[in-house]
Amino acid sequence: MVKGHQRVRDDDEENAGRLLALSDGVFAIAMTLLALDIKLPDGLGPAGFSQALRDVMPKVWAYVLSLLVIAACWRGHYQIFQYVRRVDGTVIRLGLLSLGLVALMPFPTTLLAEYGDQPQSVAVYSGAVAAMVATQLALTIVLWKRPWLGSAALPDPVARNDVADLASTVVVFAAAVPLAFISPTGAKLWWVVLIPVKSMVGRRGKRLRAAAQRFDA
Numbered sequence: 283m284v285k286g287h288q289r290v291r292d293d294d295e296e297n298a299g300r301l302l303a304l305s306d307g308v309f310a311i312a313m314t315l316l317a318l319d320i321k322l323p324d325g326l327g328p329a330g331f332s333q334a335l336r337d338v339m340p341k342v343w344a345y346v347l348s349l350l351v352i353a354a355c356w357r358g359h360y361q362i363f364q365y366v367r368r369v370d371g372t373v374i375r376l377g378l379l380s381l382g383l384v385a386l387m388p389f390p391t392t393l394l395a396e397y398g399d400q401p402q403s404v405a406v407y408s409g410a411v412a413a414m415v416a417t418q419l420a421l422t423i424v425l426w427k428r429p430w431l432g433s434a435a436l437p438d439p440v441a442r443n444d445v446a447d448l449a450s451t452v453v454v455f456a457a458a459v460p461l462a463f464i465s466p467t468g469a470k471l472w473w474v475v476l477i478p479v480k481s482m483v484g485r486r487g488k489r490l491r492a493a494a495q496r497f498d499a
């Protein structure tokens with residue numbers, strides 16, 4: 283009887299749905315916390331309102347940037363877990379580390395919004411994004427190389443494209459860390475390199491996933 287209860291508990295802990303549900307909650311809370319610093323003081327006159335609106339715009343841009351980064355991580359997380367039914371200890375540890383870094387993102391976002399001209403702030407933000415995406419990259423590789431955890435094998439072309447997508451983000455933001463100490467503005471402009479890269483890799487990923495679905499059908 284004890285062994286039966288132990289087996290039920292182990293199966294429950296290994297269910298990928300629990301980790302995915304926790305992930306959705308953490309991503310949602312992190313996205314919400316990003317917006318908490320965006321506010322204007324009460325009782326402003328026309329001139330004070332205009333100035334306060336200009337002052338708050340760096341927070342808005344930092345919010346938009348971090349929202350796009352976190353949303354991209356959530357989308358990738360969801361896509362990879364579509365192929366997963368069970369998780370093991372390594373996947374759980376990597377998943378929790380990734381979620382911990384996602385939950386930390388409001389802090390470097392605030393630094394970027396309030397001290398965006400300081401090299402330390404840009405370096406911390408770049409490093410935080412690189413670390414967060416690097417853990418998701420590691421998680422993707424682990425799940426790709428452990429097909430026995432999935433309800434279906436992750437197609438190799440799709441997995442390679444996902445790895446390339448995540449690796450490009452890690453490389454760009456990691457390179458921005460030392461660049462920030464040379465030129466904070468230059469480091470932020472360097473992030474723009476990801477726009478064409480993401481566009482190209484994203485289109486390729488859609489084609490590969492569509493082809494994989496047609497093959498499965």
